[in-house]
Amino acid sequence: MPNLSIGLKERLKSYKEVRKRTGEYRMPVKGTALLREINQKNILDYIRTHEPCSRKEIAQALKVSKNTVSLIVEQLLKQNMIAESGIKEPIGAGRPKVLLRLRPDAFQTIGLMVQQDNISYIVLDFQLNELEEGSVSIKSQSVLDEVINLSKNLASRFHKAKGIGIAIPGIVDPTRGYVYQSANLNWKDVDLKKILSTEVNVPVEVFNNVKIAAERGKETVKPKLRSSFFYIRIGEGIGGAYVADNQVMNGNSWTAGEIGHLSVASHGPICKCGQKGCLEKIISMEAFREFLQSLSYTPSDKNDMDLTKLAKQDHRVHQEIEEYGNYLGRALVQVIHLLNPQEIVIEAPYNQIYEFQEKTISSAKQRTLSDAFAQTKIVFSKEFYSPAKGAAVSILLNS
Structure with missing residues (x-):
């Protein structure tokens, strides 16, 4: 996700890299359309970490024009991704502020951790609340078959899933979703993202287990900030x-x-x-x-x-x-x-x-x-x- 503290040029570069990493490069977005997508993601992230908050607070924090924030917020309201949740009365003179929150049921997301003898999984809602967690034993000789079966099962049960993220022990290229080597799973040169993308109807991303645990594994609505x-x-x-x-x-x-x-x-x-x-x-x-x-x-x-x-x-x-x-x-x-x-x-x-x-x-x-x-x-x-x-x-x- 783009770092809000860096300049616009760097933010655009960072966001393009994220789009590339998550496979969103099939239909390139440029210019004002790309900037709008960046602003939308930043606004959603701000609401997630500061809700309830007002349009004015968002504009001031992100240094984006009030008009831009209002247009994006209206779109998000129509898409049922956020909701208005009350009024904040001003201290002294001024107009009341309409407060905004995320809608937890807007989206879901699925995560898998693959090991030699079992696969653990978790399903989160839009506010990162846990909807389901569990693990399945590897019953067949093929770990890959079990990954496919579990992914299909979860995707069929959670219809609002934005995608499936899979953590693999080994050397992984997250930009391609390609596993170069996993001694633990006895895998070599497995194009996991390509294989799963033909089996499930939601986006699939593949990560190294330790790196993704470090980056996001303890993330809450308000993540701990460390340099x-x-x-x-x-x-x-x-x-x-x-x-x-x-x-x-x-x-x-x-x-x-x-x-x-x-x-x-x-x-x-x-x-x-x-x-x-x-x-x-x-x-x-x-x-x-x-x-x-x-x-x-x-x-x-x-x-x-x-x-x-x-x-x-x-x-x-x-x-x-x-x-x-x-x-x-x-x-x-x-x-x-x-x-x-x-x-x-x-x-x-x-x-x-x-x-x-x-x-x-x-x-x-x-x-x-x-x-x-x-x-x-x-x-x-x-x-x-x-x-x-x-x-x-x-x-x-x-x-």
Whole structure:
């Protein structure tokens, strides 16, 4: 979505990129028509984050003429996308202001997060309220078949859906909706957007799961504003995403933020990427389960391990998780020195172990320039950044 703080020229360029990313480039819009579309999106976004609000407030905040705002608002009212919701009496002299709100039932949006053994999904309304959430197990040998079947089912039940956003673990080109590689799904060169577009009658967009979780996965009606942050997600693998000015950085080959393949141990085990000592190979949940197996532990559910209980039962488990913090801290040094983010957010099952957090911070502090470390906030998130929600929100805000 265009950044309202940048100039008109940059806004037009940003919006064209969004249109390209969301597949809206088949019928190019230029000149005043494009500017009108930008203004309409900005007005809708302002109403979403400031409702109830008046036409005058919108015009002043967006620095758009009152006449332009009035014309667009009237169109949105006719399209049942917004509604008038009362009067705000003036303080002192002046005319009463008619207040505007979004209509929650105007549109819906669907988000999917695809994993090797299940697909989680969420359906949101126009105000980002949750309408339905759930997951389905992969019953067939084909993950792709399950993605198609679930997408068709949801699209048929939610008739006002603006589109379906799909989060994939792997290297994804979001402009094409093309999955270059997903080791987790055993996919290579899958044109997912093209395949699904022939199966469902709504627009489809495809994203990297970690990047879209960082960009939109915790978005509320009033999103948290940060100049920049680096998000790290530790699960079956390890992914990262750098977000600046509310825009995720994809990189030239869509691999920006791949912190999982930073080498943190020169004599460590060989990773599937060919390097030795990659962070993912050493501290991912897959690596942790291999460690537990070496101790003859056989957790019944890989997604629901009580790490606190395991650590209390066996000091070797506690020491292993604490050492994971040491390795993660080494990786953070490179993030801080190269990107200098305002905040680093870590989402990991190990967060429940205090010593993991302590070791991560001490390891990073020991190796980082003191001023840079002091001005970087490190957060061990207790909340889940949802890739499915992120994909759904992106569809709604960019459509």
